[in-house]
Amino acid sequence: MHFFDDPHIDFAPQPGQGAPIWCGEAPSGFALRHFAESVRRGGGRIAAIWGTDCRRTGEGFHLHCVFGCDPGHLWVGLDLPADAPHYPDLAELFAAANRMQRTTRDMVGIATEGGDQRPWLRHGGWPAGWYPLRHDAGDPPEFANRPTDYDFVKLGGEGAHEIPVGPIHAGIIEPGHFRFSVVGERVLKLEQRLGYQHKGVERLFGGADLARGAQLVGRVSGDSSCAYAWAYADAVESACGAAPPPRALALRALMLERERVANHLGDLGALGNDAAFAFGLTQFLRLKEDWVRLNAKVFGHRFLFDRIVPGGVAVDVDAAALNAIVEQCAAMEPAVKALRALYDEHAGLQDRFVTTGTIDRDLAQELSLSGMAARATGVLLDGRAHRQGYTPPPPYAALGVRPATDERGDVAARVAVRFDEVFESLRLLRLLAVGMPAGETRVEPAPLPGGRGLGVIEGWRGEVIVGVELDGEGRLARVHPHDPSWQAWLALEFAVLKDIVPDFPLINKSFNLSYSGVDL
């Protein structure tokens, strides 16, 4: 079948129980570019880009592009010759593609024709010609210890100057460099430089077995462990033709929603703290602590690491545990409601939140933004909820998820969406716990040599995408985990434009993006 009336690429639905995905191959770079233009015209977005070195099997390189559209996700492949691995620049159409393309070049050595050729993940001592994801890359060479020479965009003019911030910050947070161009306190431009958390996680997947891959993927960005593990499991199950039992799916959703609530609670407290309202932080942290302690009690891990595995889940819960979850939801709701009233009625806090860090709906779509930040601009995009032409994967299809949206697009909107999502997740948790199907919790997927699959899960931050390719022996050949932060980091650069320097930490916290998830 065809999408966006584009005749060049023929799509076939991906088998499996996960989110709706269609796979297709672009016959040429021109066709890919043409299709991307059609997607853009049709209101779609770029979801992920990565590359694979297939030269071992004699096929050159392979480029993967995932586009998001109303019915689901379109996974487009493009074969590239081994001697000239180039493809058309998509960043002209989708600004968010810029960093993904540069990372693909740094990691695999397949580059765009024209466009931004600055390195992204490749810092200082990393030699320019060494691509770690090529199968003949070998062990990392000795890296010279030298500073990064990175070409920041410079602004001139009367009184304009730069404030470099990070990668080492005054607090204990992840490292990232922010280059502000300012006049006085007014932000003229923000340019980010990430990659300080690069740890070669994609390389570690190569040759690993499925279970090892599940462990690794859950650690790409620890705050979204469940979302990654589920997306990976979806991809593997699709690649191997395995179908997890209904009880496993319900338990996965249970854990994913608990992860969402835990993160929202922590961030809502941190948002208060960043406006010097430390009272909010201590109250929310107490609630979050109660929450993750029950995680430890019921599932055996505070942050639910390694609970979701290909084929199902690694833990089963008994009726008493489900009852404890229902009771905790009942206790949590009034507590969060009281704190929401406190936040909503606090004049000083609202003065900091309202109109700060605004991005409007058009900009959110232009930047291919997904998840909580997109919904806070009024974009009705939630992989768990029904929308026109889209049916969410089980068990969400039967739950009737009500997506939380807000039109304002500012910090206050992101706070409001987080609150709404907490309440909605509490409702879903009760539905899931009460209606938990009986039966098996796991099937063992048999690795299918040469199989491939894609998984998309609506994590708390946005859509987490994991692409999996198996080699001839049924081991992992290539796994690409894609964090929603790729798109949202770019949105943050725009969100801060109308604001002043001291408002940046608050705006940043309202997104609370992952460094680890994009530094890979």
Place this chain on the structure above:
Amino acid sequence: MISVSGLIGQVFAIALALLLAPLLAGWVGQCRAWLQSRSAPPLLLPYYMLHKLFNKDVVLAHGASSLFRAAPFIIFGCMVLACAIVPTLSTDLPFAPAADALALVGVFGLARIFIALAGMDVGTSFGTLGGRREMLVGFLAEPALLMVFFTLAMIAQSTSLPTIVETLAHRELVIYPSLAFAGVAFTFVSLAENARVPVDNPATHLELTMIHEAMILEYSGRHLALIEWAASLKLYAYSCLGLALFFPWGIAPGDDFLALVAAIPLLVLKLAIGGFLLAGIETVNAKMRIFRAPEFLGTAFMLAVLGLLVRLLLEARV
């Protein structure tokens, strides 16, 4: 005329300031933790901190000039002098003629200029950022503080702090409505000058939002210890000033040695209550946008002017 008891009282007041100031900071920190339903850090934490910092080596930035090294001593000296001028225990202060209320504003101003210059000296963007924000707050806070002092000076017919305090404390009880305006204005100014919520956040780790902390980011070792100590002395000086001006009861007059001794527990009690109230203000408020600070301090200035007008129009029938 310098009396022996006056000298004793003066030395005693300075020693007490040096000792009590970190304790006050520790107390405010404790109260804040309790009000946020956290378990509190030890009361003596600031002393441990000073001890630690004095025993650490100083790391100097490459671009640091002698100004950067001298500034902590100058700032510390300014704050000690301020604590010597403010009548904390007794109004018989031999140092007092050296500087009146207006000069006290100047002493604080001098310390501010040096800390801002020191922040800019090493050339990091945060120091400059903090320095210019500090000057923004300072140039708005100073006129408001001066207006408060003018109101009080009109009541006492003198700008000398001991005379003002003696007038307010030891005359027959007269209610001055102007004092209420001046008191609120003084509270606003104190919050801004001491880098407290809602103007600044002393507990923040967000370098982009800092005012006071941004200027001292490059300091370490004994320099940082002196600056931290000076900051707590400043809080102590402002607290004692507020207490002396608006709650002056119990401060020993002239050369009454017994009253001087009796004034100590009363001062500690008043500081404890004041510290608790400060922690309360910091708990219920969020930090305002930096461009709201002019409105906040403008309000303080207007209130101080109102106090002055009330004094001129309603009370001045002498």
